[in-house]
Amino acid sequence: MNRSTPRARIGVVGAGMVFDAYARGLAWYGDLPVIRIADIDVGRARAKAEQHGIPAYGTPAELYADPDVDVVVNITPPVAHWEVTRDALAAGKHVYSEKPLAATVTLARENLAQAKAAGRVLAGAPDTFLGTAGQTARAAIDGGLIGTPFAATSFVRSSKVEAKHPDPGFFFQPGGGPTLDWGPYHVAALVNLLGPVAEVVGTSTIPSPRITVTTPNRVVDEVEVSVPTTVAAILRTASGAIVSTLYSFDIWDMTLPHIEVYGTEGTLNIPDPNRHDAPVLIKRRTDTDWSELPPVIAPTRAPEAGPFRGHGVNDLVESLRGQPLRVPGEFALHVLEVLEAIEQSTFAAGVRAITSRAERPAPAALPQSVSA
Ligand SMILES: NC(=O)c1ccc[n+]([C@@H]2O[C@H](COP(=O)([O-])OP(=O)(O)OC[C@H]3O[C@@H](n4cnc5c(N)ncnc54)[C@H](O)[C@@H]3O)[C@@H](O)[C@H]2O)c1
Structure with a gap:
């Protein structure tokens, strides 16, 4: 551009x-x-x-x-x-x-x-669901490719931030942790796909109260952990779908998917929602194997570029010119309320109702319709 x-x-x-x-x-x-x-x-x-x-x-x-x-x-x-x-x-x-x-x-x-x-x-933020993968998955669901979505899984593994960021303290303090640092990408992607969340129940733990910083150019050697670093929760969306989540900075790696959405007619495998343009996979009842969905919009960033942010800022600017705002503060607030409920979950507290309601953001204008 x-x-x-x-x-x-x-x-x-x-x-x-x-x-x-x-x-x-x-x-x-x-x-x-x-x-x-x-x-x-x-x-x-x-x-x-x-x-x-x-x-x-x-x-x-x-x-x-x-x-x-x-x-x-x-x-x-x-x-x-x-x-x-x-x-x-x-x-x-x-x-x-x-x-x-x-x-x-x-x-x-x-x-x-x-x-x-x-x-x-x-x-x-996050605005990454405005990218090709988020919009392709959204078009697949809206087009009925997996039937009626009724469940999903959402897994966050360690971002290895202590091996990358020179001063990673805030990632382990209120406002950070796997839930508030990475969870926004996941919950924003899920609300984009399945609509707003109505209820949350779960529990959490802090296996390591101090984290050793290993980044070569680190400015601190250790950081204190003051938020849960492993959280498991179940969400129920207003539409009735159930989502199983495991958000952890303690799990160094896993083979579980980032996000999968399960529908009555098939399954969508969605790539890391922190990124924009990786392939979305689908396997329907009638398929013998997984296949890549053709992207519904052009890549939203140059392929050779490094980490990339700015689509949300562009969305704000376009909204000042009369276009729909797809990353409004109300959407970010809903995502935050869900994440706060996940992070604060205890079995004793039981199910927590989410009071804010966000609309599913308008999808990208598609060059062609997608249907089953
Ligand atoms: N680091 C990443 O890869 C990454 C990726 C996506 C989103 N984010 C988000 O971006 C934000 C910043 O992350 P970062 O990694 O760049 O943090 P950082 O610690 O590297 O930089 C933050 C900067 O803000 C400055 N600052 C702190 N308080 C301030 C204040 N009151 N007024 C003005 N400046 C202030 C600090 O001096 C520092 O230079 C966070 O919300 C994080 O969740 C970070």
Whole structure:
């Protein structure tokens, strides 16, 4: 993609590890320039500005005060999401926040109420279900290829973050853990496919209260674990489908699928929902083997590129031009409420009802109809 007149001018708060994925993704669109970057550590903002040719950098307050910034992209750690989103909305900006929308449902609701009162758009990650795999699976279900979906499985294994991130503490603190760090990809994908979740029941454990950091360029040697790192839960969707989940940072690897959806006429095997364009497999009652579903939309990123983010920001910008917003804050809030319920599950507490309701996001406009 390459367009020249900016559709929106982007200011990014948080100059950390995921910034390069946003820089790559927004550059792919060509007309969503990052015009300013900010961080509480201004040295980090300057380094990213120099690396990516961003014209301005500085403190978050300077970014909020910049009248040229239309949309703030909040890619700070989860515990800072609420505050950064609050301050950006107060400055009159539209906001796209990384996942989770805030560290707690209560704080996320505050952000949403503020956005509504201010007449500003608050949208949130994850946006990966907008990619080819998520849309192909969605089209298969909507087209009846597996009949009526009645069950699913969703498994998260260790992201091995302690071997990759120089300062991985926040992945093991409130707002992180396998549930709130990786769970958003899974639950967003499941809500996209099966609709909103109505009830959750489960239980959890913390097998290792301290984690050794092995990244060569680490800035800490060990991190404390203050959230459950292995959680098993059963979800029931409003449509009546049941989903079995096992979300763990302690399971170093597994052979279980990332996500499978089971329908009355067949099964869909869905690739890692943290990614965009891997194949979706199908096996119907009448099939002798698994086959790849043809993608219903073109790849949503260049194949040779590294980690990639930005489709959700583009979706926000398009919604300002009258298109449906497929990653609204309400959707991210619902995902967060489900994840919080999963993480806090105990057998003693029993079944927890989910009070928020998100619509299934509109599917991508398809070049052709998909049907059984
Ligand atoms: N690292 C990844 O691969 C990845 C992938 C997808 C999503 N995410 C999400 O992106 C977000 C950021 O992750 P990361 O890995 O880049 O984190 P990081 O720790 O590498 O970087 C976060 C940056 O935010 C800055 N910061 C902290 N509090 C701030 C505040 N109040 N105001 C301004 N700046 C502040 C820090 O100084 C740091 O530079 C998280 O929500 C994470 O879940 C990360």
